[in-house]
Amino acid sequence: MTNRFSDCTSLLKDHKVLETLSEFSPEFVGSIPIGVDLPQSDIDIICELRPSILKVLESFSSYPGFQLSEKILGNVSSIICRFRLGSEKVEIVTQNISPQKQIAYQHMIIEEKILKDKGETFRLSILEKKKEGKNTEAAFAELLGLEGDPYSSLLEYGEKK
Template identity: 80%
Template sequence: MTNRFSDCTSLLKEHQIFQILSEFSPEFVGSIPIGVELPQSDIDIICELKPSLLKVLDSFSSYPGFQLSEKVLSKVPSIICRFRLGSEKVEIVAQDLPPKKQIAYLHMIIEEKILKEKGDNFRLSVLEKKKSGKNTEEAFAELLGLEGDPYFSLLEYGKRTNE
């Protein structure tokens, strides 16, 4: 775990973000929890989409940079809420799936396993790829020599390696 992860977790607790989202099973995912973040990386939170969620997300409207939108991510309709907590950007993505079945969670688990297996040099290579403009999944896919869509090829890689 990185210091940034601890700092972000403290910030989320301070603002009671997980408490506010508790009925939607929030999960802190993405590059920060696995230590491959860049300074500009968002705090990514996923949760389950339920009818009462929009009202709860609207409670964040007083935060700077608040935006609420709908988008299809990896063929799944999603609600996206963005805002700032101090110097950190927060992005909450809600889908009509339990969070541990969502692609963002699955990617993080696969990436974390790869990082443990391949070590610090691989992690540093991921960070270099990200610094050159790749996102996390693209960086992993390229370093692993995966073909096609990096989002889906990474999931397939995880299945093949028994994740």
């Protein structure tokens, strides 16, 4: 069995994606780095939004499926860049916040700690919930018995721990 995180990291390195984004403090986040990904999970990268990022994101326009859009994520204005690297989908989200303070990063750190504390059986249960169609945060919230919005309840859970 291959390690998808290592494979994706190599793919990003081969295509110089993180190197291209280096001035924006890129972080590889989401389900792949913590091992709760499904085959169709995106490579998620977050960056800090700065005036020069549009030109840098447009440098990926030669890749298949390239799209650039603006969206509000968690009440934060975001620029999203999507494209494919071979069979992998890449999604780069930039916000005017340091990557370590972005919700995607915070969720990943909280989820990683929960997985470490709860073990392999819990991780496999997360994967089962995701196979049923739940996203990562909803799967964690359900298995932890958290109420309300899974995104905010997971952050609150992490703050309490």
